[in-house]
Amino acid sequence: MTANTENDARGDGSAGGARTRLSPEQRRSQLLDLGVRLLAHRSLDELSIDLLAEEAGISRGLLYHYFGNKHAFHEAVVRRAADDLIAQTAPPVEGEPLERLLVSTTAYLDYVEANFEGYLSLVKGAAGGNDTLREIYEEARSALTDRIFREDAQGGILPDTAASRLVVRGWAAMTEELVLTWVQDPGGVSREELVAMIAGALPALVATLPGSAGER
Amino acid sequence: MTANTENDARGDGSAGGARTRLSPEQRRSQLLDLGVRLLAHRSLDELSIDLLAEEAGISRGLLYHYFGNKHAFHEAVVRRAADDLIAQTAPPVEGEPLERLLVSTTAYLDYVEANFEGYLSLVKGAAGGNDTLREIYEEARSALTDRIFREDAQGGILPDTAASRLVVRGWAAMTEELVLTWVQDPGGVSREELVAMIAGALPALVATLPGSAGER
Structure with a gap:
């Protein structure tokens, strides 16, 4: 389950193909997309670093590396969600x-x-x-x-x-x-x-x- | 200043007349009116029991007697404000x-x-x-x-x-x-x-x- 979700979060998308190594920007972007998906059925208060770490199958430490702190993480996810809204x-x-x-x-x-x-x-x-x-x-x-x-x-x-x-x-x-x-x-x-x-x-x-x- | 405000809060309104003794309900009602007036230029967060006590010229203890706690006081003031809005x-x-x-x-x-x-x-x-x-x-x-x-x-x-x-x-x-x-x-x-x-x-x-x- 965690491994699958991790795969999804990595989102190399190539059916059976080799994994592509992602740049930090791409990786961060995928984590934001996952954060937005998790917000579909959760309030922002319920979206914790722990939850994202579990769903992405990576460590909390790595998430703090990408986002700094919970506040900055929430801000980045909400900005991404707002961008999606505007685009869609x-x-x-x-x-x-x-x-x-x-x-x-x-x-x-x-x-x-x-x-x-x-x-x-x-x-x-x-x-x-x-x-x-x-x-x-x-x-x-x-x-x-x-x-x-x-x-x-x-x-x-x-x-x-x-x-x-x-x-x-x-x-x-x-x-x-x-x-x-x-x-x-x-x-x-x-x-x-x-x-x-x-x-x-x-x-x-x-x-x-x-x-x-x-x-x- | 405090004495004047206290007078206003008592609101007996009789120019030069003797003060009327108010029932607890009347007194509470006047304190709510004062609370609503104080909200004109303040947020609810800024409306403390201390402020109302000072403006009404009565003790904090008496206010707690009338309203129980800050939460109940805020609720009562906001209900009064909403009633005023509906009436006006x-x-x-x-x-x-x-x-x-x-x-x-x-x-x-x-x-x-x-x-x-x-x-x-x-x-x-x-x-x-x-x-x-x-x-x-x-x-x-x-x-x-x-x-x-x-x-x-x-x-x-x-x-x-x-x-x-x-x-x-x-x-x-x-x-x-x-x-x-x-x-x-x-x-x-x-x-x-x-x-x-x-x-x-x-x-x-x-x-x-x-x-x-x-x-x-």
Whole structure:
């Protein structure tokens, strides 16, 4: 079991092939991926150096060599998780703005479902006053929402004004609340309804802005 | 100074009149009001029994008599603050639904501005995993949002379905984010624009629901 997991963590991926010797950067990167996978069904508090060492089949000492201390280890894992979130929710390059938003919203829902415990512990930690988590969380949210103002992504939906930036911030908070609530208890709401509700909310909110297309 | 504050805490309020002897319940209630006022510019962590004793001009021992321990004192103050929030944001009995929502939203903004530090520490504590704060926070949010489904309050805006309950929950999260963000940095957005944005968002979101009036 430990040997298998170690193999996975090494991730040479060559079926029956010889092991490739990894650089320290590659090794560290694989350990971060393993940390992110362990966060799928665990809070950050439950992700210890001991657990990672056991799952990776390496010594605690080696992990301290790679990450320094538990705090730095957690920070690195959460940054990696946030990077994964940003990458996985990238909207398609082409298509209608609302269609792109639906794809991106679906990917966000998929991510939260697949990484629920870890994501929830990031949200809680950020909201609860952990400065490091807050910083990573805000960076991720900015990356996700800045896309909406970029010409190449959701161009055409929104003018870049203080009011529309504020609306998008509110929409992001609403999206997070809706997805976290729904994943824990969908009630009678289907997956398709939820995604349509979230994606449809952005243009609906924008239409309430003074001077928006909706008021013209 | 201390004597004056003590007088305030006793709050007999009779200009030049004789002091009324207060029941223990009345006395406790006044101490809670003082605690809530102290939270306006302080986080909950900064609200100690020592501070309340000093501001009320009474002994720490008497406060422990009234509240038991610091945890119970904090819980009682936050419950009082949540009750104040619910009372102050009650929509007017008559008027158009959107007009009532504007009045209620303005009152919420007023409350957050006047009680910023304490309110923020409630939100942070609830989000950060403090079970007692979470419970009070959820009760307050339910009280605020249940109004929207009551015939006598905002009747006519919303059908009471799983999807509309979810939308209102998302709208509440958005409202909180917008108000907390705006109070800290309004950017170029005026107070009137903010309130109009929040109140206008609810019907706009509802119109995106399947089977809503907006789609009929």
